[in-house]
Amino acid sequence: MDKSSQVIAMYLLVHIGLIFFTYPADVIASLSVGHWSAILLGFACHFTLLGIYTKGLSRFASQNLIDIFRGTGKAFAVVLLFPVMAYLFMTMVVTVRVYAEIITVVFIGNTPIWSVMLLVVAVCALISSFGVESLFRTGVLVAILFLPLLLAVFILSFQNADWRYLLPLIDERSASFSYVFRRPYLLSQFAFAGGFVFLGFIPSYIPYERRKVVRASFLLLPLFLISVYIPLLTFGEDTAARFQFPFIMAVDTVDVSWLMFDRVTVFFMISLICFVLLYLSLAMWKTVLLLRSGIPLIRPVQANASLAAVLYIVCALIPDWESVERLLGWNLFLLAYVTMVIPLVTFLLGLRRERMGAARP
């Protein structure tokens, strides 16, 4: 049965959860004029890699990444997949920590961060332990519940836009792409890259049609543009560059006198945190899958519980925001590996398989 709609819902939610927090600040920090060039470049890379990755996967009907790499050789699979696991783990650590921080800053300033992290890790461990099928069904439910709310917030967020801040459209720096290898721009790729790896892990559980997912990725482009341009149009570049979470600040300025709730931001944040919980659960499920394929003796329950425990301990050991940023920096290498090497290798393996299939009918 084709379950593309579930996959599309999950793909969108995961990315929406990642876009609106650190991405706008990174893009605004990497450029002062012509931010659209950075957004479009990032999106073009994302789209290309997504196409290559799913093309490679489509050659192996309902086999997941682990089966595919194993088919070439066990050592090959271990060498290639170990960094993926490391990346997933690092990403989970950073995400849990960052979002726990955001939850305490925005909602519950008096609650110690360890308790928030405990709750986040426990909820994600629980969701992932129920298996990927229920995770994806939850995704559809969450999408139905929260996407209309988000749409309303996006429309409202244009309230204070001053369109003259769009100008000037381009300068030397944005036209020459000289910002590409700078740190803020590379960090911004986190929003593009974190999400789509899961497409390689699910084919044996949840079949989907490649073309539909690739087409759905275009829905993300306006969201990327909104996330950067709303703060720019509201505050102007110089002011927007001073905020840690520019988009949230911009939503904070929205004033709706007929709405009984004072802050629209709260709705927005709750939906996003919900999406991020799904993202974390998905990452946890992937890591457990990798763990189990590496250590076949371990039972799923043990793998899940020990992963959650290790994850929580590592998160609790991070002392401050600066170390989070350092971790993000280290993670860049793994990020580059996972988003470039894995799709390319998958694609090449797919090509090889096709050629072998053609030679041996």
Place this chain on the structure above:
Amino acid sequence: MIRNLMYRIPLLLITVSAAVTLSGCWNIKDINHRSLPVIMGLQHKNGVFQVWLLLPEASEGRSNVRVVSDAGKTIEGTIDRIGKNMETRVDLLHLKVIVFGQALAEKGLGDTVSGFMRARDIPAKTLAAICDGELEPLFDRLKSSTSNNGIEAYNYFEKNAGWTPQVAQTRIWQIYRSLHSYTRDVAIPIIKPGRTTTLESTGSAVIKNGRMVARITPDETLLYNLFNGQGAQGRIEVMDHAAVQILTDRMTHQSALKEGKAVLNSRLHLKVTVLETISSPTSDRIRQELNELLTTRFQRMFRELQREEADILGVGQFFRARMSREDLRDWRSDHYPHLLINFRVDSIIENVGLLNTMGP
């Protein structure tokens, strides 16, 4: 399957119990143990911040307000001390209006406003006002004339309540934006206790880089609001002949650089209705005089703003496409004072009310 359940049930229990005991209720103070100030007053004198808070107090059947105040080296510290001395916790989450003392505004609001934006305990959309004279009498008046939980001052500025276009409407985030913008300053309304009303506006303060440098009259504030497309419902007295009300207003601008000098052609399109006439002027006469009046009033205000190098109209925004960022950086000092603005008013008298003649 059984094993799986054995793992899931304890985890479910932990999660549920954590959710019940922790769900945002850590060290939480219930609503009846909180004070939610509506208006805050801030003054700076002899190196000390003075803070006033207007707290609504709902008691059975009637509503009351109370004013608490204290002084200290920092604002947050002072608010904290007020909270310490009160039986409830002070929570600024629903603050509606901040009234700055004139002395503080002249010294500079930059640090104060940046602090508000950083700490996030005060909403970024809180309205700002400046008090003409001392703050003490203002809070006394607000306290004595209250009948509505102390939100008079808020309603005074709120668009769906008592706001009129002769009063500027500026929020904390707009002041913060103006601190870091090359091309944009703000006007903050000036208020004082009214003679017969609770409040009275005596114009607006021109804030440049967070510092008050000049003031404009309520009539000029109407022009400021017209320039930003917010002048509808505003009323204008035309010379000695009539009073008109603005129905719609629209601005069009054309910017140009001529020999390095910035030129802006601005045109204000007004649709008005006649409210009151004295003797019987013709509609052409009213229109002509309205145009002349607004043009001269605008030119006078603009010259004054140019002298102070304060761009509250955001004129520099129109040159964003024509100048490089480096040029815009010196917009206020290099280009703005020499800017040539051709301001023209096109007004249409849409109707003359329910009488079909202009005379008595």
